[in-house]
Amino acid sequence: MDSLQKTENQEVSQEQIILDAASKVFMRKGYEGARMQEIADEAGINKALLHYYFRSKELLFHHIFRQSFRSFWPSIEPVLYKADSDIRSVIKAMVYGYANLLEKMPYLPNFIINEINRDPAKVAGLIQDAGIKPEMVVSAFERAMNKGEIVRMDPRELIVNIIGLCVFPVITRPLLGTLLYHEKHAYEQFLQSRKETACEFICRAVCLNFAAKSDF
Amino acid sequence: MDSLQKTENQEVSQEQIILDAASKVFMRKGYEGARMQEIADEAGINKALLHYYFRSKELLFHHIFRQSFRSFWPSIEPVLYKADSDIRSVIKAMVYGYANLLEKMPYLPNFIINEINRDPAKVAGLIQDAGIKPEMVVSAFERAMNKGEIVRMDPRELIVNIIGLCVFPVITRPLLGTLLYHEKHAYEQFLQSRKETACEFICRAVCLNFAAKSDF
DNA sequence: GTCTATAAAGAGATAGAC
DNA sequence: GTCTATCTCTTTATAGAC
Numbered sequence: 232m233d234s235l236q237k238t239e240n241q242e243v244s245q246e247q248i249i250l251d252a253a254s255k256v257f258m259r260k261g262y263e264g265a266r267m268q269e270i271a272d273e274a275g276i277n278k279a280l281l282h283y284y285f286r287s288k289e290l291l292f293h294h295i296f297r298q299s300f301r302s303f304w305p306s307i308e309p310v311l312y313k314a315d316s317d318i319r320s321v322i323k324a325m326v327y328g329y330a331n332l333l334e335k336m337p338y339l340p341n342f343i344i345n346e347i348n349r350d351p352a353k354v355a356g357l358i359q360d361a362g363i364k365p366e367m368v369v370s371a372f373e374r375a376m377n378k379g380e381i382v383r384m385d386p387r388e389l390i391v392n393i394i395g396l397c398v399f400p401v402i403t404r405p406l407l408g409t410l411l412y413h414e415k416h417a418y419e420q421f422l423q424s425r426k427e428t429a430c431e432f433i434c435r436a437v438c439l440n441f442a443a444k445s446d447f
Numbered sequence: 448m449d450s451l452q453k454t455e456n457q458e459v460s461q462e463q464i465i466l467d468a469a470s471k472v473f474m475r476k477g478y479e480g481a482r483m484q485e486i487a488d489e490a491g492i493n494k495a496l497l498h499y500y501f502r503s504k505e506l507l508f509h510h511i512f513r514q515s516f517r518s519f520w521p522s523i524e525p526v527l528y529k530a531d532s533d534i535r536s537v538i539k540a541m542v543y544g545y546a547n548l549l550e551k552m553p554y555l556p557n558f559i560i561n562e563i564n565r566d567p568a569k570v571a572g573l574i575q576d577a578g579i580k581p582e583m584v585v586s587a588f589e590r591a592m593n594k595g596e597i598v599r600m601d602p603r604e605l606i607v608n609i610i611g612l613c614v615f616p617v618i619t620r621p622l623l624g625t626l627l628y629h630e631k632h633a634y635e636q637f638l639q640s641r642k643e644t645a646c647e648f649i650c651r652a653v654c655l656n657f658a659a660k661s662d663f
Numbered sequence: 664g665t666c667t668a669t670a671a672a673g674a675g676a677t678a679g680a681c
Numbered sequence: 682g683t684c685t686a687t688c689t690c691t692t693t694a695t696a697g698a699c
Binding site: 259260261263264304338341343344345347348349351354355358363365369382384385387388390391392394395396398399400402403405406407409410411412421425428432433435436437438 | 475476477479480520554557559560561563564565567570571574579581585598600601603604606607608610611612614615616618619621622623625626627628637641644648649651652653654
Binding site: 664665666667668669670671672673674675676677678679680681 | 682683684685686687688689690691692693694695696697698699
């Protein structure tokens, strides 16, 4: 009773503070690289408390990973499902959606890729658990691609291409930043302007290059 | 003296066997996830021998990582440097070059990305050490892009896009295979046909869509 | 609920026989 | 060069006081 009140009076629960700290550390270091001590430090509490709340590193990690996994699949912007959306709007929504997500969580893609590599078998369960319905996104693309004179291609491949073009420059930032742009700032600038240029690149690739460019 | 002869008589040196085993394990599990015991098992030898040959896990890892790092930057197909290569040939060489590399070493990109995330500061040293000259590739692209009526874009961005389109579907295979293609085989087939479709996608994006398609 | 102290297991590294 | 046995340190996890 007393403990319940205590929890309610806090702005954020101790549990949430731990989850935030764990998320930060796991995302950055991965499961193997993360240390319970570092998570405790980040949360400003004692190591033993982590076990009190989440029993084991494995369980704490699962909490983080499941909730991270949900955010990676496009949280299905309304525009995707408007029946009359054209492919240009759909592409734009997708690119900007990912760009915004990645600004907030740049380590998310790598985090997910690594964990799925560590245990590929659990992918199916994760998808089900997260309530992800890929068919809806695919069919939204299919519908939009059937309007206008668009090049014929598998909508799934277009989706892979879009996500890849958004994600790749972010996860390779330290490498390509130095390799091609020589300094951090130039690459950050590139990532900024890229929202537009990626849209243009993709639209041209689906043969929309001669449509109005003004709305970019 | 005796030991030297012994080494020469072997088809592959013990050192090379260890390097191969270590490469396999490190690529798959990363530095943190790899275990010296697993490397020893993979090499069919004892754990202590690893230390005899390479002193520490850290040093062994560095050997592997440096040599891996070299192979990631396009090993600069001759076609890139032929003065009269058109952009279509350059794109094709790049895409097929990476496709072949990734067939042999599918875990390479993730391996490199992870390690560079673990210690971004060392990128510059690695590039220098590997003797990578990005300017040569960039200028090869620039030259090729100045022929024909190509859309104006930063050659570096085109390079990022090409590599991303090649790499992303491979490193997300377990995820996207299940999510979009529902079975392993369908995704493998997609990756096969993708060599061509990726070329087409990119060429269209640089406005080569109306040029002859027959040579694909 | 939160802490300190400590147990238990894991993993890298070394010693020393052969 | 190669092995077995062992040391040492790190890290997860628990016990128990408050």
